[in-house]
Amino acid sequence: MTLRVATAADAPAVAALERVTFGVDAWSEGSVLEELTAPGRRAVVAVEADELVGYAVTASSGDVVDLQRIAVRSDQRRRGLARALLDALTTEAAGGGGGGGRMLLEVSAANDAALAFYTAEGFEEIGRRRRYYRDGSDAVVMQRRCRLVTGEGRG
Numbered sequence: 001m002t003l004r005v006a007t008a009a010d011a012p013a014v015a016a017l018e019r020v021t022f023g024v025d026a027w028s029e030g031s032v033l034e035e036l037t038a039p040g041r042r043a044v045v046a047v048e049a050d051e052l053v054g055y056a057v058t059a060s061s062g063d064v065v066d067l068q069r070i071a072v073r074s075d076q077r078r079r080g081l082a083r084a085l086l087d088a089l090t091t092e093a094a095g096g097g098g099g100g101g102r103m104l105l106e107v108s109a110a111n112d113a114a115l116a117f118y119t120a121e122g123f124e125e126i127g128r129r130r131r132y133y134r135d136g137s138d139a140v141v142m143q144r145r146c147r148l149v150t151g152e153g154r155g
């Protein structure tokens with residue numbers, strides 16, 4: 001498995017994984033392209049046997065980094081891929097000077113896997129938005145202080 005920074009050329013494969021993962025809530029290919037290339041965005045992809053099997057995207061503004069998306073193909077889950085993607089983006093954020101502060105995200109209260117993942121990765125609930133999603137579920141707002149990664153050491 002290889003992790004690398006996403007490029008515009010990854011947009012079709014990311015959009016395909018979006019569709020199987022998020023269905024009607026998937027980003028269109030145009031939205032994916034925007035997310036991969038807009039100012040302040042950072043995106044990494046995981047590639048296995050020449051196939052894109054995961055991706056994650058953040059948007060930075062000042063010292064706040066929003067985790068926009070993270071997804072791993074269903075047959076590749078529970079192998080540490082999402083953790084590796086998140087670590088890579090945290091390194092990027094710290095190394096790029098684009099946010100040594102906090103990472104924020106919103107996740108559906110009905111998404112048990114994602115809630116378990118974020119909790120395992122040190123995110124804490126800081127609020128809720130009632131009936132935020134199309135299916136009527138609440139959004140859980142979670143935050144983590146960015147782990148600053150400099151060179152070989154992690155603080």
Ligand SMILES: CC(C)(COP(=O)(O)OP(=O)(O)OC[C@H]1O[C@@H](n2cnc3c(N)ncnc32)[C@H](O)[C@@H]1OP(=O)(O)O)[C@@H](O)C(=O)NCCC(=O)NCCS
Pocket residue numbers: 021068069070071072073076077078079080081082083084107111112113114116117118120121
């Ligand atoms: C959430 C998601 C990205 C996790 O990806 P993953 O590659 O399976 O996660 P990892 O293997 O890195 O998991 C790291 C840790 O998180 C926790 N975790 C992850 N998935 C979990 C699950 N389904 N149930 C319980 N704990 C889970 C575990 O502690 C895990 O460590 P362990 O496997 O050693 O026990 C994946 O389930 C996914 O793509 N879901 C659909 C998309 C989505 O909902 N994204 C979030 C909203 S944008």
